[in-house]
Amino acid sequence: MGSLDSNTPTDHAAGQFSPLDPEEFRRQAHQMVDFIADYYRKIETYPVLSQVQPAYLHSQLPQTPPYRPEPMDAIMKDVQSQIIPGITHWLSPNFFGFFPATVSTAAFLGEMLCTCFNSVGFNWLASPASTELEMVVMDWLAHALKLPSSFMFSGTGGGVIQNTTSEAVLVTLVAARDRALGVHGIDFLSKLAVYASDQTHSTFSKACRIAGINPANIRSLPTSVEGGFALSPAVLRSAVEEDLAAGLIPLYLCTTVGTTSTTAVDPIGALADVARDYGVWVHVDCAYGGSACICPEFRHHLNGVDLVDSVSLSPHKWLLSYLDCCCLWVKQPGSLVRALSTNPEYLKNKPSESSSVVDFKDWQVGTGRRFKSLRLWLVMRSYGLANLQSHIRSDVRMARMFERLVRSDPRFEVTVPRLFSLVCFRFVPKRARGPGQIERANRRLLDWVNGTGRAFMTHTVAGGKFMLRFAVGATLTEERHVLAAWKLIKEGADGLERS
């Protein structure tokens, strides 16, 4: 960075300590802006995957905090020399791992504003704008997704920003659980059964465990490569029937639009039809895939969403919003509030007691909450639905290009039909004998590619097959980065064939 000033704002010995002097803030924050813009400008020069070894930082830093202040200058030098080498650069245009975490200038500005106000919107009174803008923005995004009005505040439902999908699943699960226990009694907790496919994110079973669901009743229903790794309604029905016959109470189904492993899409409508027969709460986790549904050509993946109870989508995955931002919509906010409300004396106030307002603390695990809707508001206004759609389409176009490149080389195969911007593929060396050797070759290829620091991919196993995941989506990625990554992968394959 240029150089953050080497005078600390106030030395502890120099009298009044004023850690938020506006002019000092202005000066230092301007310098930080330049540091960040420079980082974004030169981000391609860093290895994507950090090349440090475990415990690399420990020996570089003192074991105790300093007693006396240190100049920001010195701290920023350490950011450059000690922190940046340990970062896996998620914003690098050569990042194709996991699902990339997308960002934008508008979201950054929104985050700065959120931090600036630092309003703690646990209830309406504590910062009315925080609650009300969130209500508006959640309705906006619901409109963009063509969710039915039963999920909107302008209809009969509503939405709230959680930090992660895990929390969205947890709070809806607790709402469903308490609704069921209200009927059957607390003693039936260990009889509740929950359902998801074997492709569902691991956070689902974790949320179930946190909520006290009997681990023996967490069903991970089988999928198949032939079925596109989607959960079959018939499989669901027979699992539910079996549980009923065993005296269990079917509670909750977590469906996914765009699984983490291969972006499989569960048939929401058909599954909800089954679930409805048994009074099972249906959640749609479209953390990644949901964002694509702002484009008409992808919206069909949400068909049947009118039949479900709750939907969560994480704009930090594909809608340019930085972490951590997971949108949750529910049809019956009352069921969340009944399970999660608190009413201590020190938070009582007239608007809350009049029931004329929403208190978002009763829609989430924690009490405190940041003004996170600013980020989404700025993204949606600053770019408009038109640009957001074009951003999704551009990523899909690049993924399609990568898919064609893979198909054009007979040493490689696309292992799962591509639906969004993730391509699952693998290297099948001519001389490989059997799945074990193919897996080893792909593991070596992956390690080699990631070890170069020039691109980063991850892997998965689906249908028993080890495969590489090439996820397009980092905000700065352009066609040339995809082409370079493919060239690198081929170079790795050449090397393996020669070795």
Added chain:
Amino acid sequence: MGSLDSNTPTDHAAGQFSPLDPEEFRRQAHQMVDFIADYYRKIETYPVLSQVQPAYLHSQLPQTPPYRPEPMDAIMKDVQSQIIPGITHWLSPNFFGFFPATVSTAAFLGEMLCTCFNSVGFNWLASPASTELEMVVMDWLAHALKLPSSFMFSGTGGGVIQNTTSEAVLVTLVAARDRALGVHGIDFLSKLAVYASDQTHSTFSKACRIAGINPANIRSLPTSVEGGFALSPAVLRSAVEEDLAAGLIPLYLCTTVGTTSTTAVDPIGALADVARDYGVWVHVDCAYGGSACICPEFRHHLNGVDLVDSVSLSPHKWLLSYLDCCCLWVKQPGSLVRALSTNPEYLKNKPSESSSVVDFKDWQVGTGRRFKSLRLWLVMRSYGLANLQSHIRSDVRMARMFERLVRSDPRFEVTVPRLFSLVCFRFVPKRARGPGQIERANRRLLDWVNGTGRAFMTHTVAGGKFMLRFAVGATLTEERHVLAAWKLIKEGADGLERS
């Protein structure tokens, strides 16, 4: 603000949409810095408590998101005209409600860096620096608090940053629960009993409900004004004995250092002695009060902490850190990890499998997590322990001054002995007959003060007594603001006496 540029970075019609052009970022972020510095400079001109009515924003904003991009200029005008009036200004120097949320330039810079990198540190590999700096910083803060090494990574324990106390309580509760159920079996879930005083934050019972604890077994043990609203070890012992006699399994005790209502301090050591006799997990929630314990003269409030299982403290409350930042230390990280770990194929990697690293996703509810330790690291380095101590002392000094002012006016009384920077007091009009009239007078006084917009306080009820809470701590507060607030309160009292 100056004026954020009225040209959008790229119009959707104009070709490639590039939402993170570094130079465009630089330009717009600089303008945002000026907007924020100006906001901080003129923050005293805004009413502290927002004066808007419920649903004020709804009619001002369109019901659907824009299709075409809007200039940032126009958006920022709306921030000024539509959002700021709806904000309760937590950063105002005249904010004395709840516990203020403290901030600083260093923390803002740390938050900017955290957003900048947007690294998603669910496991070590996903961003080694994120995990390793958090380990360092958690040990640093533990050193500053003189926690025993059994809570440090350099010892046998460790710490992790959660979003809120609610999550810190939830994850430790789940760890304790699963440890107990591992012994007794899942069928004993409804037999587990948990303990806290009637002064404990409402989030405790909420976390218990989320974790599936039988609501009938959540004990809210009585405290008294004579006992300083602290939980008595004898009361705890008899409650535990009673539950044992009824066939229940005592599980978890949540103690508090600095309750939300009146900053009462539970005697941690004596309570832990009782708990140990029954194998009960002891948690210390020192969200607010813990920060003071970086000063030697307050450290005694943590005496006995060596006997407990977990401790949580929220630097966003009193250590200048902005939301949301709750530090949790545990003696046995293994118990957290056993309860919260996941291991899906798509996150598997060599460092994690070698067990040579920490994967923080297994210490929290969610999977994704931000690089939050940057904030605390910058705060501790940039200010040094010396300035942080002087900041705590300055707030306490101002609270002590306010307390003296209250005592100097015979119409007022201090209702609870002041321990930190919160003064609980009430107005006792001469002509008031009985507690009902006193309460009504104080409610009217509170509404009048808050309605002026010149200061903001909140209230509580403890020991059956309605009282006003004057919490010093907003970063920009100086003596003159405390004096002005007191003058305003007296003015309100004068008015009430005349009416």
